[in-house]
Amino acid sequence: MNENRPNTDEVYYPSQEVIAQARVKDWDALAKKAHADLQGFWAAEAEELEWYRKWNKVLDDSQKPFYKWFAGAQCNIIHNALDRHQKTWRRNKLSLVWVGEKGDVRTYSYYALNRDVCKFANVLKAMGVRKGDRVTIYMPRVPEIVIAMLAAAKIGAIHNVVYGGFSVEALQQRIEDSESKVVVTADGGFMNGKIVELKKTVDDAVKRSPSVETVIVVQRTAHEVRMEPGRDYWYHDLMKLPLAQATCATEVMDSHEPLFVLYTSGTTGKPKGLIHGHGGYMTGVYSTLKYVFDIKDEDRYWCAADPGWITGHSYIVYGPLLLGATTFMYEGSPTYPYPNRWWNLVEKYGISILYTAPTAIRGLMRFGESWPNRHDLSTLRLLGSVGEPINPEAWKWYYRVIGKGRCPIMDTWWQTETGMFMITPTPVVPLKPGSGTRPFFGQQAEILDEQGKPVADGEEGFLVLTRPWPAMAMTIYRDPERYVKQYWSQYPGKYMAGDSAKRDKDGYFWVIGRTDDVIKVSGYRLGTAEIESVLVAHPAVAEAAVIGLPHEVKGNAIHCYCLLRGGHKPSPELEQELKDHVAKQLGPIVRPEKVTIVDSLPKTRSGKIMRRVLKARAQGLPEGDVSTLEE
Ligand code: WTA
Numbered sequence: 001m002n003e004n005r006p007n008t009d010e011v012y013y014p015s016q017e018v019i020a021q022a023r024v025k026d027w028d029a030l031a032k033k034a035h036a037d038l039q040g041f042w043a044a045e046a047e048e049l050e051w052y053r054k055w056n057k058v059l060d061d062s063q064k065p066f067y068k069w070f071a072g073a074q075c076n077i078i079h080n081a082l083d084r085h086q087k088t089w090r091r092n093k094l095s096l097v098w099v100g101e102k103g104d105v106r107t108y109s110y111y112a113l114n115r116d117v118c119k120f121a122n123v124l125k126a127m128g129v130r131k132g133d134r135v136t137i138y139m140p141r142v143p144e145i146v147i148a149m150l151a152a153a154k155i156g157a158i159h160n161v162v163y164g165g166f167s168v169e170a171l172q173q174r175i176e177d178s179e180s181k182v183v184v185t186a187d188g189g190f191m192n193g194k195i196v197e198l199k200k201t202v203d204d205a206v207k208r209s210p211s212v213e214t215v216i217v218v219q220r221t222a223h224e225v226r227m228e229p230g231r232d233y234w235y236h237d238l239m240k241l242p243l244a245q246a247t248c249a250t251e252v253m254d255s256h257e258p259l260f261v262l263y264t265s266g267t268t269g270k271p272k273g274l275i276h277g278h279g280g281y282m283t284g285v286y287s288t289l290k291y292v293f294d295i296k297d298e299d300r301y302w303c304a305a306d307p308g309w310i311t312g313h314s315y316i317v318y319g320p321l322l323l324g325a326t327t328f329m330y331e332g333s334p335t336y337p338y339p340n341r342w343w344n345l346v347e348k349y350g351i352s353i354l355y356t357a358p359t360a361i362r363g364l365m366r367f368g369e370s371w372p373n374r375h376d377l378s379t380l381r382l383l384g385s386v387g388e389p390i391n392p393e394a395w396k397w398y399y400r401v402i403g404k405g406r407c408p409i410m411d412t413w414w415q416t417e418t419g420m421f422m423i424t425p426t427p428v429v430p431l432k433p434g435s436g437t438r439p440f441f442g443q444q445a446e447i448l449d450e451q452g453k454p455v456a457d458g459e460e461g462f463l464v465l466t467r468p469w470p471a472m473a474m475t476i477y478r479d480p481e482r483y484v485k486q487y488w489s490q491y492p493g494k495y496m497a498g499d500s501a502k503r504d505k506d507g508y509f510w511v512i513g514r515t516d517d518v519i520k521v522s523g524y525r526l527g528t529a530e531i532e533s534v535l536v537a538h539p540a541v542a543e544a545a546v547i548g549l550p551h552e553v554k555g556n557a558i559h560c561y562c563l564l565r566g567g568h569k570p571s572p573e574l575e576q577e578l579k580d581h582v583a584k585q586l587g588p589i590v591r592p593e594k595v596t597i598v599d600s601l602p603k604t605r606s607g608k609i610m611r612r613v614l615k616a617r618a619q620g621l622p623e624g625d626v627s628t629l630e631e
Helices: 016-021 027-036 038-047 077-081 083-087 110-126 143-154 168-178 198-207 279-292 310-322 341-349 358-365 392-402 480-488 528-536 572-586 611-619
Strands: 057-060 068-071 094-099 105-109 134-138 158-161 182-186 189-191 194-196 214-218 232-234 258-264 272-277 300-303 326-330 353-356 382-385 409-411 445-448 461-465 495-503 509-514 518-521 524-527 541-551 555-564 594-598
Touching: 027 038, 038 057, 038 279, 068 279, 077 083, 077 143, 077 279, 077 310, 083 110, 094 110, 094 143, 094 341, 105 110, 110 143, 134 143, 134 168, 134 198, 143 158, 143 182, 143 258, 143 310, 158 168, 168 198, 168 258, 168 272, 168 528, 168 572, 182 198, 198 214, 258 310, 272 279, 279 310, 300 310, 300 341, 310 326, 326 341, 358 392, 358 555, 382 392, 392 409, 445 495, 480 495, 509 518, 518 541, 518 555, 524 528, 528 541, 528 555, 528 572, 541 611, 555 572, 572 594
Parallel strands: 094 326, 134 158, 134 182, 158 258, 182 214, 214 232, 300 326, 300 353, 353 382, 382 409, 555 594
Antiparallel strands: 057 068, 094 105, 189 194, 258 272, 445 461, 461 495, 495 509, 518 524, 541 555
């Protein structure tokens, strides 16, 4: 997207109407206050939630970087997401409005959602799940994924959601590393009019996972699936049993006890399980969603991500429920059966806040304005973007065609690790297309060079965060050393995000992209190491290197370079087979754009593949410093 370089001087100011509606009208004043008293700011936010026992200390930093927020406090995120609403008028407010790809609709009041969560929590208990046990959830985008997550959290179990677009290898690794006792899945899901065979994938993955005792299967597609006696149970059968009582006590948790593990791709090796806890995560997510999307009781909020990613955890499931909001969820693809599907949903359900990824915008933009223009989108008041840098062209289309120039775009920069928005505007902040503007209240970011020196404004460098925040991941599951090494060692005391970025003269941040071997494909976070190890597991492949190259809609696409084993000949058929192999093992979202068979790979003298060189060659760019290159 080089032809479309952002102009750092182009500014969009909020209208009087937007300012009049906004919860915080004076951004600078609150930012100043939070900056001067970080702990005071977060304590005040936490006071808006209910705790079983208050904290002794807002922030215990005696074991940095293992920060403990709200030390000594007791709580449970479910108490704030569900229990406390039962005592107010929100009991009868809609918590979730769900639409299936086929057009089927289900709605849950806060009362009804709580009832199903209690019932399923009792089912999990009956299956032997106790506080601290891990439950893997591998589901399509249906209400039961939310119910399963909340039920696990309610009883103090740790949920491990694996995105339904992943396949056997990815699922198996995540079940195994987390040592899950129970897997919750579905017979399948609908996507683009087809059935996604989730249960088959679970069967294959569980074969190699001895920790799994029970598989609970939600019936979504009602096509024939194999059920293993003594291991597999239908969700609807279990929910009918007397043991599935409609009341269940919420487990009392220490503030920093784990709520979930979420695996994400890192620089090398296997994916890492990031751990988020109850108290800090709850406070951070609640506060950021409140200020940034400025949610009010009359809003219909739609975060069009999948619950299987951090965006879904924080801002489909937990954030909206903590705020007592009505959240909207849609099962299927934005373009099925026609490219107006989303706009039709916005109109029909009166969506007021829409939060999605640049890739979706670019994908929909391709079909032209006539599709959204057929619909009344006047209920929208705020838009959002996440997952990758948004190119100014897509930003402007979103602003003009979808928001009709009335709706500010909240471009939120954050990560699985941060748990909550870190660099983000609020509705009153003047916007620049392509910039997430400035750090959230109380936060601070810097752009550093390799040696840790701040670079000049306008120069590219490494993005770091310099102050702790409550929703920060607490550790990497069973690998605290890796947590320290990965994030806190490059610049001691500072959190290294893994992104390159610039800051402009107005203090606005412009994220450019990842600096490690993570590729953002359609906003999905994928690791080159995982893809390479699947490629070399194929009998024809001796060595593989994977890089991301720019793609018009997906942002980046996966390009694989493979060196064959003796006896195998390059052919278009083999290239196709390798693509299929990756998609089958890791999932359809990981399907390579291109596989190229090569007779050598650029390596350093110590034998490390130089992906940087491959990338430069593929784009016809200068190869940079190649003094260590040995082909
Ligand atoms: C990228 C997703 C630019 C970034 C919430 C980050 C973004 C990675 C933005 C984390 C944004 C996310 N602008 N880049 N608004 N939001 N990113 O863990 O590279 O799936 O490091 O979390 O996505 O991806 P993750």
